[in-house]
Structure formats: C-alpha cells, structure tokens
Amino acid sequence: EAQVTQNPRYLITVTGKKLTVTCSQNMNHEYMSWYRQDPGLGLRQIYYSMNVEVTDKGDVPEGYKVSRKEKRNFPLILESPSPNQTSLYFCASSPMGRGRGYGYTFGSGTRLTVV
C-alpha cells in the first residue's frame, strides 16, 4: 500500500530535550515536506526537500532541522524543543513535475507536546 509513515504518533517531551520525528514514503517520490498544523492557522510548511541532499526552508523553519540522506526518508529534528513547538505535525510527499497527478500524500500526523 502506497503510504507516508510517521513515527511516533504521539510524543510528550520536556523543553530542551532533542527529538526526531521520522517520516518514510514507499512511493519513490522526489518531493517531501513537513507541515505543522495549529488551530486557525491551517497547514504551514516547515521544510521541504526536492530530492536527496536537497532541502530548503518553508514558511516557519525556525527551531527545526531536516535531512534527506535517502529518497524515502525525511526526518524532522528539534534540537532544543520549546513549548511554542507544541503542535500537530504532518509529513507529505509527492512526485515532482508540472503535469497532472500532482497531489500530496500525507502521513497520519505526530502530535507533539513540549512541557
């Protein structure tokens, strides 16, 4: 089954303790992206990657890091989490290109609470 898999689904951590949220896709998609979802703000892009070793900042990158060492994996790293990073996080992937069939496939989400 074609899917984007995020782990963990739920995470409670303390301020300053480094954490990583993993994301993996099995569709051979070039494009992967991380979003955070907050009430009333919709989905805001944190980082995205167009292919292996190619990453770029989205609209809200502060406090986050990413890496793309393999095509299928795109982990999100919080080096020193703070309470304002408490949110619902989604990983998404899609094929590149300008034609039809472009549409993100989303993971099921990771609900992060930083206390």
Added chain:
Amino acid sequence: GQQLNQSPQSMFIQEGEDVSMNCTSSSIFNTWLWYKQDPGEGPVLLIALYKAGELTSNGRLTAQFGITRKDSFLNISASIPSDVGIYFCAGRFITNSGGKLIFGQGTELSVKP
C-alpha cells in the same frame, strides 16, 4: 508571500443540507486542490483542478477552478454525518524547483443528524 483566504472558518449544518466553501487569493495558481481531514488523521485529497474554469465532480462533491485562477470553491450536496471534518483548499504555483503548495486555513464542518 502567497496566501489563501478560506471561508467560512466553520459551519454547523443539518444533515441533508448543501454546503459551500471557497478560497481566494491575490496570487495566481496553476492547480487547485481540495483536501479533507478526519479527526486524528492526515488530509486526504478529494478533488484536483488543473485549468481555469474547470468544474469537476467527485460523487456529492463539486469544485471549480476560478476563471481568474485566483479562487476556487467546493460544494457538498446533501450532506451526511460522515462529511464531518476539516476541509482545506490548496493552491499550487510553479517555482524554479518544480512547485509549491499553499494551504488555506481550513473550514471545519459539523453535520447534525
């Protein structure tokens, strides 16, 4: 940067009623997408629109790509309880790196049986 304004933010309707929501922007988009998010899940693609003026249906859902390429609407006819969720519009524009999606703020739909 590009922004989408989605309205309404929330709707409370009776089962069987029709629903309409829309997204507008000051920017031009090449593609409009509509997603639905069920509680505790990620957004799932409902309809994709690829050219100005295009009107596409998917069951009880109908969406249109505005002629100006700056807006889109989604209609749901004869709503049922399982239509409950958050609906997001997304606009895609072409960049040097391929393309980028911008999401609206979402419309939360509640359906009373």
